[in-house]
Amino acid sequence: MVKKIALFILISAFLNASEFDKNCLNCHGGDFKFHVIMKKYTLKYSSEEKIKEAIFGYLKEPIAEKSILPSEYIKKFGVKNKSTLDDETLRKMIDVYYKRFNLQSKLY
Amino acid sequence: MYSGERRSIIYVLGLYLSSTLLLIVTLFTGYYFYEQDQVLHDEKEILKRYATQVEERLSLLHEENDEKLEYPRFENFKSAIYDIDKNLIFSTLDEEVKKLDNNFFIKDSKSYLISPLSPYYMGAAYIVVQKETKDINILSNLIYIAIIVMFITIITSFFLVNLVLKPIRENIKLLDNFIKDTTHELNTPITAILTNIETIDSSNCNEKTLRKLERIKIASMSISNLYEDLVYLLLNHKTSLQNVDLNLSQIVLQRVEYFANMANMKKIEFVLDIKESVHFTADKQKMERLIDNILSNAIKYTNKATKIKIALDETHLTIEDGGKGMSKEELDKIFTRYLRFDKSQGGFGIGYSIVKSITEEYGMEIDIDSKPNKGTKVTLTW
Structure with missing residues (x-):
């Protein structure tokens, strides 16, 4: 039973990860500094819940006021396009993103 | 020591000592609380410095890009960080702090300071620092000082009491001498009266004179009694x-x-x-x-x-x-x-x-x- 559950978690993690590659890395590319963005969100929003909420809010409505990036950057490059992913997928992708790049789990 | 002198000394000493004691207790209590406050204030200041050290190290850590980040550890104190929703991020404390509302507190001989942080380096919104509490051992010292002060006060008060009682003592001595002299002068006439009454030949007296003599005898006996009592008292x-x-x-x-x-x-x-x-x-x-x-x-x-x-x-x-x-x-x-x-x-x-x-x-x-x-x-x- 334990083995089955462990296998299920492993498979779902793998599936989520590959979905993240498909849904996110497709556009952002390999050189996108995910960890820098996570640092900025952590610095501003602190907790996992608030960080995920802020990312979700921005991706659903990408406006300058909601962006974590400096206004000079936004003025120069503008905001990104609105995400086409449905809410559930979007939240899943944010979970994967948080899990992969959050600062807390790096601490030892 | 004249009669009542001991009581006077006890009253004056009691008054003097109780008022001095009250003053000492008030001063020492005030001093004790002031010192305790000072010690707590010092503890808080030290903890604030520690919190600043943690904050500095967290800000540096936040900029690092390594896969694993070592949480800052110090010899003098332990620390923990909590996010804005008060979830524990990382801790080196002996036990977890349940409530983050109290800014400073002491528990099990350990003092804690909870310092808010902004911006949230490493996601930390609160830094908790913990150190062993410095012993607040001023009470025993104060008790020693109080005993010494009381001892000096008691010695001083004996001198003061003697000084206060000196004029009263002199007056009483004067009065005693006066009564002694008066009593002494009473002895001879009383003895003379009583002896003479006893030797009167009552057969030559009429009834009226006899009654008068009887009254004189009784009155003389009363004085004689009084004389004896006074002698008894005066000779202590x-x-x-x-x-x-x-x-x-x-x-x-x-x-x-x-x-x-x-x-x-x-x-x-x-x-x-x-x-x-x-x-x-x-x-x-x-x-x-x-x-x-x-x-x-x-x-x-x-x-x-x-x-x-x-x-x-x-x-x-x-x-x-x-x-x-x-x-x-x-x-x-x-x-x-x-x-x-x-x-x-x-x-x-x-x-x-x-x-x-x-x-x-x-x-x-x-x-x-x-x-x-x-x-x-x-x-x-x-």
């Missing part, structure tokens, strides 16, 4: 002490005889129940003073045409009158020297004071049973 009870085997029965009868005239004047009848040959080892003069004082009081305060019962056996002497008696409050103060409940009667109020000192000297117990308007019963037990 240090009258010549010759403890011999006394026939108490005889002495009681003699004293009854001595007071017979005085009793006759008030038509008082003595009812005697005296057992023969009751012996007691004591000084004769003191025994006479003891019996005289109880008897003269009984005669003085009893009503006219009543009876005074006198009973003596091997262990008791009882003198019971049918006089005005005393209230409970009066009874409580009966042995106080110079205190008289009935100013209409003569005397200095020293009778029972003498009675008490003699009974104490010979290990006798004195029991006074008195009811207002019914009479007084004095029982000596040995």
